[in-house]
Amino acid sequence: MAEHKPAPKLVFADDDGNIYDHPELEMLVRRGDRLEPPRPDEIIPLPPESELFLLPGRDALGFDPESGEIERLEDRAVAAFVCPGHTLSATAAYATKPGAPVLPRFAYGAVGFSGDRFVVAAAKVDEDKRQVFTGIPRERIVKGARALRAKYPKNRLIEHLMGCALTSCCPAARNLALGRYEAPLPTSRACNARCVGCLSLQDPSSGFPATQNRITFRPAAQEIVEVMAEHGRREKRPVYSFGQGCEGEPLTEIRVIAEAVARFRQNGGTGTVNVNSNASLPEAVEAFAAAGGDSIRVSLSSAEAALYEAYYRPQGYGFGDVVQSLARARAAGLFISLNFLFFPGVSDTEAELAALTDLITAHRVDFVQLRNLNLDPELYLSVARGSGALADPARHASMGLRNFRKRLRKACPWLRFGYFNPDVAEAPPTAD
Incomplete structure (x- = not known):
């Protein structure tokens, strides 16, 4: 007979930032x-290198197991931002006060307390350690950045990326400085979408700032090649990626990308x-493959056109072009990944599963990256409602x-x- 484990307790905070676990109320998730209690099979210890956030203008909600009612506290709600490699299965439960600010661009996981540790509703989906920096002193990253700058003093792309590594603490740029894993190759100043959750460019009316500064120049092909060649000398199994958080849509710069790759x-x-x-x-996808590209990762918030377009707000293209690009990527022999931006309660539904299965099957997609959709949960739900998709039972x-x-x-x-x-x-291999 399986041992019954007590339900995790509600976590809340006072105005001074002190975090407590509630003696009676249990963890609640959204x-x-x-709003409901978490499922026992989705609770894991809060992973190392995760962070806890205090949510401004939002009261904590807990579950009273005796009455079966949801209780609202006058204390601050707390959420978890899980470290890379983990995907949220539920978001934080809270009640928003009038006039509360829009939350910054992070994913807000449901967090509780069980035994002697914090727990979160999430799953580990990748064993790769490429964004784990535990035990790596900052001095080593600084040394690597200085060495690259000294070797390529006229390379603007290296200067930009080393600024990202040392100032913004960008994981991809830090790995470049360390000469390991995946090398970032930002190229594009512009984008043909206006994603609600864009990392690098936000309208002042959005209520929250962009989390990264967009690149302000177009790198020359030679600058890109120098970064690739240098990284290839240091990493035995290098991955080079165009399309980073500090740029727009890379395929709008296919000419310089294709030249550099070739x-x-x-x-x-x-x-x-x-x-x-x-x-x-789609034509740029073909040009990328012809130049020597191996792989494309296609970003999707949904495999349903209306919900996709409500989030991406495309300019001059539509979901049909995305589908056509997948077809051409498959015909060209590219390895196809989907960067599926997962949002609990919208992504894990019968309708989304059916649409995503059809898309994956039609184009024989190889890989799905289950990444968290980083956005104020209430803002994304308003976007989803506006698309009309949530009217589907x-x-x-x-x-x-x-x-x-x-x-x-x-x-x-x-x-x-x-x-x-x-x-x-x-x-x-897939992590279970």
Whole structure:
């Protein structure tokens, strides 16, 4: 007989930032519009390198097991931002006060306290350690950045990325300074979408700032090639990725990207050349493959056109162009990943599962990166409602991240799951 574990307790904070666990009330989570206790199989210890956030203008909500009622405290709600490699299965439960500010661009996981530690509703979806910096002293990153700047004093792209590494603490840029894993190659100053949750450009009326500064110049092909060649000398299984948080849509700069990739390959460059893209330009996808690209990661908030377009707000293209790009990527032999921006209660529904399964099957998608949709939960729900998609009864119940992944895997048995861009020569096994 299985041992019954006590339910995790509600976590809340006072105005001074002190965090407490409630002696009686239990943890509550949100999935879409629904508030409910967490499922026992979705609770894991808060992973190392995660962070706890105090939510301004939001009161904590807990579950009273004796009355079966939801209780509202006059204390501050707390949420968890889980470290990379983990996907949330539920967001934080709270009550928003009138006039509360829009939350900054993070994912707000439901957090509780059990035994002697914080717990969170999430799952580990990738074993890759590429964004774990525990035990790496900052001095080593600084040394690496200085060495790259000294070796390539006229390379503007290296100067930009080393600024990202040392000032913004960008994980990808820090890895470049360390000469390991995946090299970022930002190229684009512009974008043909106006994503509600854009990392690098926000309208002042959005209520929250961009979390990264967008690149202000177009790198020359030679600057890009120098970064790729240098990284390839230091990393045995390099991945090179266009399409970073500090830029717009990389395929809008396909001319310089294609030139750089072709020159890199002509010079004997090896490794996985990837583009993180909104897949809005099918012809550019073909040009990328023809130049020597290996892999494309297509960003999706939904496989349903109305919900997708409500979040991405495309300019001059539509969801049909994304589908066409997937078809051309498959015809060109590219490794295809979906960067599926997961939002509990909207993504893990019957309607989304059906649409995503159809898309993956039609284009034989290789890999799904289950990443968190980083946005104020109430803001995203308002976007979803505005699309009309939530009127579908098949979006009214959440099956949970675990069941969603299990059923998608059953429907598409060749599919692999993860969080990071894999080396196409050896995509990592799926984490259970």
